[in-house]
Amino acid sequence: MKIRFFTIILVLLFFSTSSIFAQEIKIGGLTDCTGATSDVGKDYALGLVEAFNYVNETGGINGKKIKYTWFDYGYRIPEAITKYNFLKRMGVIAIQGWGTGDTEALSPTVLKDKIPYVSASFSAHLTNPAKTPYNLFFAPDYSTQARAVLTAWFETRWPKHKDYGKRKPRFACVYAFPSPYASAPIKAIKDHAMMLGFEIGDDQDVALTSMDAKSQIMALQKFKPDVCWHGNTTMCVSATVRDAYALGLGADWLVNYWGEDENLPKLAGKAAEGAMVAGPAYFFDDKRGKMKLVHDYAAKYNPGIPYKDRIKFTVTAWCNVLLLREALIRADKAGDLTGEGILKKGFETLKDYAILDGGLGTSPVTFTPTDHRTTGIVPVYELKEGKFNYVKTIDVKSRWPEKWAKEWFGW
Numbered sequence: 001m002k003i004r005f006f007t008i009i010l011v012l013l014f015f016s017t018s019s020i021f022a023q024e025i026k027i028g029g030l031t032d033c034t035g036a037t038s039d040v041g042k043d044y045a046l047g048l049v050e051a052f053n054y055v056n057e058t059g060g061i062n063g064k065k066i067k068y069t070w071f072d073y074g075y076r077i078p079e080a081i082t083k084y085n086f087l088k089r090m091g092v093i094a095i096q097g098w099g100t101g102d103t104e105a106l107s108p109t110v111l112k113d114k115i116p117y118v119s120a121s122f123s124a125h126l127t128n129p130a131k132t133p134y135n136l137f138f139a140p141d142y143s144t145q146a147r148a149v150l151t152a153w154f155e156t157r158w159p160k161h162k163d164y165g166k167r168k169p170r171f172a173c174v175y176a177f178p179s180p181y182a183s184a185p186i187k188a189i190k191d192h193a194m195m196l197g198f199e200i201g202d203d204q205d206v207a208l209t210s211m212d213a214k215s216q217i218m219a220l221q222k223f224k225p226d227v228c229w230h231g232n233t234t235m236c237v238s239a240t241v242r243d244a245y246a247l248g249l250g251a252d253w254l255v256n257y258w259g260e261d262e263n264l265p266k267l268a269g270k271a272a273e274g275a276m277v278a279g280p281a282y283f284f285d286d287k288r289g290k291m292k293l294v295h296d297y298a299a300k301y302n303p304g305i306p307y308k309d310r311i312k313f314t315v316t317a318w319c320n321v322l323l324l325r326e327a328l329i330r331a332d333k334a335g336d337l338t339g340e341g342i343l344k345k346g347f348e349t350l351k352d353y354a355i356l357d358g359g360l361g362t363s364p365v366t367f368t369p370t371d372h373r374t375t376g377i378v379p380v381y382e383l384k385e386g387k388f389n390y391v392k393t394i395d396v397k398s399r400w401p402e403k404w405a406k407e408w409f410g411w
Contacts, residue, residue: 023064025328025337027052028087028095030102035075036208037099037181039235040258040313044120045070046305047317048096050297055321061328070096077102081109088113093337094324096317097121100181107132114339116347118324120316122257123184127372128410134339136347138280138323138355138365139316140378140396142256143188143411145278146229148378148394149254150189153227153276154196156391157252161226172201172220174240175231175256176208182231185256187411189229201225206240208232213240217247227252233259238267245271252276261311265386272383276391279381281319282361283312283388290359294318319362322355344369373397376404 029048032041052068060066069090073079080102087095095110097103097119104125110117111134118136119126124143126135140148150171158169171193175182186203193200201223204216210232217240220228228244228251230237237259244251245268253275255264260277262284282291285307298310327346331337334345352364363377376397381388397404 025061025064025066026090026092027066027068027324028084028090028092029068029070030073030080030083030087030095030097031070032075032098033072035073037075037233037258039263040233040261040311041075041098041120043261043311043313044098044317045072046298046302046310047294047314048321050294050301050314051318051321053301054293054297054318055325061325062332064332068096073098073102075099075102077105081106084109088115093339094118094328094342096320096324100184101179103135104180107135110134114343116324116327116339116342118320120258120313120320121181121184123180124188124373124408124411125184129369129372131410133372134343136323136327136367136372138319138362138374139257140278140280140363140375141373142185143408144373144376144396145257145280145378146185146189146254147192147396147408149276149278149380150192150196150227150229151394151396151399152380152391153252153254158226163226168197168199169227170201170223170225171198171227171229172204172223172225172251173229173231174204174206174213174216174220175229176210176236177203177205179208179232181258182208182256184231186229186231188408206232206236208236210236211239213243214247216240217243217249220244220249220251221247225249225251227254229254229256230259231256234261234263234267238264238272241268241271241275258313260383261313262388263311265383274382274384276380276382277388279379279388279390280362281312281315283381284310284314286315286361289361290356291315293356294360315360319355319360322360323365326350326353326355371409373409 031045071083094116100121100123103119103121124141331342331346355362363375365374379393380391
């Protein structure tokens with residue numbers, strides 16, 4: 001009798017334990033906290049953890065908790081591949097990734113494995129589902145952002161220039177040539193500059209980790225650009241604009257998304273004045289919408305990091321986590337939490353989806369089976385006296401619908 005009783009208890013324990021584990025959803029993460037982009041990667045990594053805690057504390061995925069396991073891969077592609085394979089063996093059903101180089105290198109593997117990969121890389125190369133269906137992100141891609149920022153400068157700054165109407169505006173690009181992130185939107189922004197009637201100068205190669213760009217600035221002085229695009233991350237951008245300011249280049253600066261944050265005016269001071277950047281989500285210290293949630297979770301889970309030291313990439317991380325959450329909720333309701341189910345019954349059912357009801361400052365997100373460009377709507381900001389001021393919003397898709405549909409896809 002006793003043996004039968006203990007057998008029943010063991011069976012009940014087994015099934016209750018199995019039930020608990022069945023309610024757990026494994027999600028992986030790859031971040032850069034020690035490598036070439038760690039100046040911006042660390043804040044993003046913090047935001048991911050905080051956002052996943054928020055998801056679990058507000059119902060999870062239809063009651064199922066997320067188990068989030070992440071690794072710092074130091075912005076080294078071989079290390080990213082190794083850690084990806086480890087996460088796959090752990091049984092994760094989706095991954096929050098980081099850089100363009102590793103994300104693009106992993107995209108064929110992600111496709112083969114059918115693991116949705118939500119990245120901090122907004123490369124347009126990842127938006128064609130015929131090639132990379134399992135690569136996803138919430139924001140307008142880098143190329144769309146670059147077109148929008150250049151258009152905003154052209155429409156708000158150039159008409160005030162003393163040479164307006166007398167000659168073409170002059171434009172040049174500064175970025176790390178070998179970096180897939182930095183080079184991702186260069187073809188698009190040059191195409192856009194030509195379309196708007198710019199004269200285009202020679203590109204200047206500045207390494208992602210460079211803190212000295214004097215020789216590149218001196219090369220630019222011969223061309224005398226009115227505006228330059230900088231494609232690197234914040235530390236390098238700060239050094240470049242300081243050198244440009246010291247050497248009297250006199251050009252305005254447009255900066256890729258991960259190169260202009262709340263640390264730029266702290267690092268570059270007056271040299272960063274007027275620098276423009278896309279703002280697909282709110283900056284960290286914004287008080288609008290539902291930003292209090294972000295602030296509260298930052299204080300709760302990382303109280304040792306002062307509020308003043310947090311930057312916009314925390315918000316970026318929240319947006320990607322909440323995008324994944326919605327896809328998981330929809331796929332789970334459809335009874336299909338396979339990779340293909342998360343893609344087809346989750347992400348590709350999103351139409352004008354407002355992340356947190358628009359409370360983080362994002363544009364509505366749409367994915368279709370034939371187009372993973374989330375939106376063409378790009379708010380543009382500029383630095384004024386150390387603060388980010390709204391300039392205007394450029395809807396690239398609505399402004400150039402024919403080119404959007406037929407030409408500007410996947411690059």
